[in-house]
Amino acid sequence: MPLSAEQTLRNRARALGFDDCRFTTAEAPETAPVLRDWLAAGCHGDMAYLTRTASKRADPRRVLPGARSVITLAASYARVEPHPAPPPPPPSSSADPCPPARIARYAQFADYHPVLETPLHALAETVNTLGGPLTRSLAYVDTGPVLERDLAQRAGIGFVGKHTGLVSRSLGNWFFLAEILTTLDLRPDPPEPNRCGTCTRCLAACPTAALIAPFRLDARRCIAYLTIEFKGSIPPELRPHLGNRIYGCDDCLAACPWSRFTRPGRLMPPHAQPALAAPDLVGLLDLDDAAFHRRFAGTPLLRAQRRGLRRNVCVALGNTGDERALPALRRAASDPDAMVAEHARWAIDRIEQRLAPPTRPLSRNA
Ligand code: B12
DSSP: OOOOOHHHHHHHHHHTTTTTEEESSSSSOOOOOHHHHHHHHHTTOHHHEEEEEEEETTTHHHHHOOOOOOEEEEEEEOOSSSSOOOOOOOOOOOOOOOOEEEEEESSBSSSSSHHHHHHHHHHHHHHHHHHHHTTTTTEEOOOOOHHHHHHHHHHHHOEOOOSSEEEBTBBBBBBEEEEEEEEEEOOOOOOOOOOOTTTOOOHHHHHHEEEETEEOOOOOOHHHIIIIIOOHHHHHTTTTGGGEEOOOOHHHHHGGGGGGOOOOOSSSGGGGGGSSSSOOHHHHHTTTHHHHHHHHTSSSSGGGGHHHHHHHHHHHHHHHHHGGGHHHHHHHHSSSHHHHHHHHHHHHHHHHHHSSOOOOOOOOOO
C-alpha cells in the first residue's frame, strides 16, 4: 500500500535529521489575540518588527494566501551533559583563574538558521513534488512572521510552558522550531495539552523577574532580550542580575522539570562550538573589530555586534568583581563608543566598591 503524504513527509523529515515533524491547519492560532495585548502593553521593547508584522503573525494565511497546512518541525540542540550548568562564580581571589563568560546553550553552536535551512528547503521540495506543480510552500526557521510555538503546539510537537517556550515530552526544552506553510492539504495531528500543572519553577528561576505572570514574559526585563536584541544602555537596576551572562539566558528553561527528557538531536551536534562554552571575559573585551568577526564568524553572537557584546562583557566583569579586569575596563572606559565607556565605568565602580575596605559601623559611644 502506498504511504500517505503525511507518512512520506514524516519519514523524509526524519531522514533529513529533524527530531519531530507534525501537521496542523493554516488557520489562525487561537492564542493570536495574546500577541496584540502583549504588543499593546509594550512587552516587546524595541523589537519593532513584531509590531510591523503583527497581522501576518496572527494568521498564516496572510503570509501565504491559499495556505491549507503547516508542517512544524523540531531540532534538538541538547548536549549530553553529566552535570547541570555551574552557577555564576562568586567574586574571585587573585589565585583563581579569571571567571569565564556564560553564553546560552543555543548559541554554543554555529548559527542555527543556515544549519536548519538546508534540510528544511529539501523537505519543502518534497512537499512541492508531492503536491504537484500548483503547490506553493514557504519555509521558515525563526525567520518568518509566524507564531511558531503556537502552531507547533496545535500540531502536537509540545505545549507552551509558563516560561512561554515550547516544551516537548520527548525532547524537553532544548530544541528549535521550523515550519513549512503550504497550499497542500495535510491531515492535522492532535494538539498537545498544557502539562505545567501547578509548577512555577520557571517563574521563580528568572534572574530579572521577566516572567511577570504564567505565560507572560516582559521582554524588556528578559536577559535574552537585553543581551541580544536590545541595542541601548542596559537599565542599571537590572545589571547586577545579569551575573556573567553575556549572550542569552537559559534559566527558565533549565528550571523546567521537563528538561530531564532532553534528547540530543542529529542536526546541531556537528556544529557545536566548544570554545563558546566558557570564554574568557577579559579577552572578549579586548577584541578589536577584525578579531571579533574572526572569532564569531558563523555563530549567533554576531547578532549582538561588537559594541553590544562588549557592553555585556563590561556588565559581567562588574558582576564577577575581579580586580584583574580593571586594566581592560579602564581602557574600555575611554572607548570612543559612549555606551561601552559608560558600562565600563559602571563595572569599575562596582569592582572598586568591593575592593574598598568596609566602613566600620559608628559605635554608639563614639
Ligand atoms: C521575539 C522572540 C524572542 C523575544 C521574546 C520572547 C517571547 N517569549 O516572546 C526574546 C528576545 C526575549 C526571546 C528569547 C528567547 N528565545 Co526567542 N523568539 C522570538 C520569536 C522571533 C517571536 C516570539 C513571539 O512571537 N513572541 C510574541 C509573544 C506575544 O509571545 P508570548 O508572550 O510567548 O505569547 C504567545 C504564546 O506563549 C501563546 N500564549 C500566551 N499565553 C498562553 C497561555 C496558554 C495557556 C497557552 C497554551 C498559550 C499562550 O500565545 C501568545 C501569542 O503567540 C520566536 C520565533 C517565532 N517566529 O515565533 C523566537 C523563539 C520563540 N525563541 C526561541 C528561543 C530558543 C529563545 C531563547 C530560549 C533563547 C535564549 N536561550 O536566550 C529565549 C527564551 C526566553 C523566553 N522565556 O521566551 C525559540 C523557542 C523554541 C522553543 N522550544 O520554544 C523560537 C521559537 C525560535 C525558533 N525558531 O526556535 N525570543
